[in-house]
Amino acid sequence: MNVPTNSLVRAKMPLEMLLRSFFIATISSKKFLLIPALKLLSFFSKPGRSYLFNVDRNPVLHGILKKTFYNQFCAGESKQETKACCKSLTDLGFKGIILTFAKEMVFDHRNKAPEAPAEQAAKAETAATHDPVVEEWRVGTLATVDMIEKGDILALKTTGGGPAVGEAFHRGELPPQQMMDALDEIATKCKERGIQIIVDAESQYFQKGIARTSLELMRKFNREPTVVIYNTYQAYLKNQPKYLQQHLAEAEKDGFTLGLKLVRGAYILSDDRALIHDTKEDTDAAYNGIVEGALHQKLWDFGVSRPFPATNLFLASHNKHSLITAQRLQAQRESDGLPTVPIAFAQLHGMSDEVGFSLLKEQCADGKAPDVFKCSTWGSMGDCVAYLLRRAVENRDAVLRTKDEFNALKKEVWKRLGFGRS
Template identity: 40%
Template sequence: MAMARFGTQLIAVPPAHTSRTKAYRAPNQAELEALYRNSRLSLPWVLRLPLATTLSFFAGFTLGASFGGKMTGLRFRAEHAHKMPSSSTGWYLYHKSKNYQVAYGGLREGFRMGFKVSFWTTAMFAIERMFDVYRGTSDMFNTLTSCVTVAGGFSLWTPLAVLPLTSILRSFMTMTVSSSPILLPPSLAAMSILANATSPALNPDKNPLLRFFLKTTFYAQFCAGEYAPEVRRTIESLKSIGFGGVILGYAKEVVLTEEQMKDLASCNDGAAAEECLRTEITPWTNGTMETVLLASPGDFVALKFTGAGRQALHALSQSLPPSQALSSAIDSICQLAASRGVRLLFDAEQQALQPGIDQWSLDFMRKYNTAESAVVYGTYQAYLKSTPATLSRHLAAARDGGFALGVKLVRGAYLGSDPRHLIHDTKADTDAAYDGIVQALIEKQWVGPLIRPPTSAPVQGRNQNEQTAAEFPEFALVVATHNRESVVKARELLSKTNTTSDVAFAQLQGMADEVSCELVSANTPATIAGSSATMEKPRAYKYLVWGSTGECMKYLLRRAHENRDAVQRTRSGRDAMRTELLRRFKSVLKAST
């Protein structure tokens, strides 16, 4: 009789010549008792694994639901703080909606955390079982080995691992200040003074001690450098990490006196026009063209029309075309960018100027964008209620004009200055508009917030989907957001639709690094399901400016205000940096022991 192992017991097996149809006997009561007694936790493997997976899921679900419900409730209160109910019915609907959102947010985070905890728990028990079978014994060594293996795998599974330690430390320091109700107000006041100071003692470009402090802290966090070699080193360091490129901007801004602001119209005639050309348009043009020369093929250059001074401000405020001198300057920038394979992002500005900027952007797209690719991109702010209609008109113009529409989609940056009635009532509405526009563009469908323009004549032999696709113009899209959920949704859409349009993701330098690094870690060639084609995943870009420390102060002040307005996101970034620092510290301790 041969012997076979059942659990930890040996059971007699019939000899080979026995009939194959003869059933093996079931283990008796004594054998089952021995099996349970000799198993870990007195449970056989086939029962221990599903039980551990189930219990860990419920533990993770409980923690996640509690945290998710709490955060959703706080977010709901913040989003509706500006329009609190004034009646009993209003309060009833307010709390009803809040309770629904809290329940949904809790369930969503609960399931996410439950699956995450159960995955790592299952991995630990599976590795433990593997060592038990391989070594032929069940002891504490196998348990410790499985725990250390899973802990090591979990600690290595972090997108922020690609960042250098100096960046992690600077980000943690900056976000700690930005998320602190005690440290942030005096920091903002100090930066505001420095950004608007006229005294040489408060000018970083003339005060070496002040320059050294700012250059090694806030400037290094958000800016590329003061001179061309420094800028190129910063760009190369980002690309070596895995970023697809950069969005580079020139930080210097034209500073106008109150008298100049009051009389913008005078800059178009006579000596005033010559002065504007010499002191405002020409420096802006030279700085922007130098920025284009610093960028590499495939990179972006961001430019603000208002940086060109009074002529630009006057024309934009009146929705007029640019002056001849300014138009010639913009043409020279576009021609240089096109010749170098660099793309231009025309930034959005305050709503008083935005209609003029939209028209200028569309005019230069007609001139420099081809049917297959875009050199010029306009910026569309999803928090404005009018943006879907504006974008729909521009898409129709691109379709009729036979050129690709360049779209840089942002949520919006002028919440404090734009008229409130022009902006969506809640953050949830802005999120829905943003995600809806991204979905409509990637799927090339007139759905969601986009407004379908008058259709062209149907072509015989085309079905409805083919006709819709033919009517939708080619586009190039920059998904510029720090919102991880929007990034995840866009990536899922890209993997499903297999779009041929150029799509990129972008975040500001020094902010949302956890989102950017997750994109970098996923930036590897992927094979499209069901075909032999290879699809390169959309590349991640970082937006940063260059210029002297003094020239960048206004930009740094805007970043500080943005961190103040997005406290929850800043705290999440701070926590992510702290977790990464702890992970690296523990790794060093493990390596030294």
């Protein structure tokens, strides 16, 4: 495959996309613009806003957010919009799309309350055997499967199943049977269509039950030669090694393949800070340590005093250093005939195209480019606004990366205006 250089990709960007990316990069790279933007997004993300501040009901507010933040980071509000956006992303050279239905609940540690829309909470009161919120999530998720192709990936935000599901997750339990049936139906359909599934990691309040649920799905669906399910592990958590060791032990005992999607973690703003590593350096060391261990098939006592279970590694990150180092290590070990695990990569839509394209220029042991995916979210503005807030926070934290992105986009805008060198 011919991989365009990063500047060529920007040169091919439609004008609207270029200007929008430049607008977002301008806000993200200037503190005095980003702080009010974050405050506004945080305000809009709270449920139960009046008409004036309701992002779904107020058409002016909806239009402004749609043309800016939404279109930068999300795929669409309808099937048609979403499919068109997915195509435009794969046309850029990525292996495929990871698509999520945006419905979720975020637990704000400071407010001690899951931020589910008010009507959902009311519906949960009446949910006994048939929960309409689970049904809505099931239908939305199956619609998501219909928007993607063989080889693409479905990502699940399982708290989208609503308060009854969230409560079970918080207790560390599997969700109600209706949700388990929905997950089974979705996984079966995906397996038939050659689509893999990633279960996203969410707020710590829910995470115990989410991880338990995806473990059960891996146990059932990750039987050789297919890996259908990936669970997400958040390296920024101090206790993450404990969970990963438990899951490796389960995979070893029951003979299934562990789908190990590794992220640093996105809920630093809302989760209990004490659970998260004290410094960014500690999070980086945890992330890179797990990657290196998996690629050497030596993690804790796995691969040392006991077998290393079959594992597929999926690195979801914008950290170029972590990803390029991992890719080169994996390729080196494969060409040296040393034990290692399969690896794939993903970045979020609207972020770090530079990183994705740099990866695509790397070579695997067979001479091919690595598998790099672009991950996007679809859903109504109201459902996507918490997601948008997390992306804005990440841009705030990735100061160097957003500055580089801003400078590169500025150069391209200047060139098109006739001021720059071609």
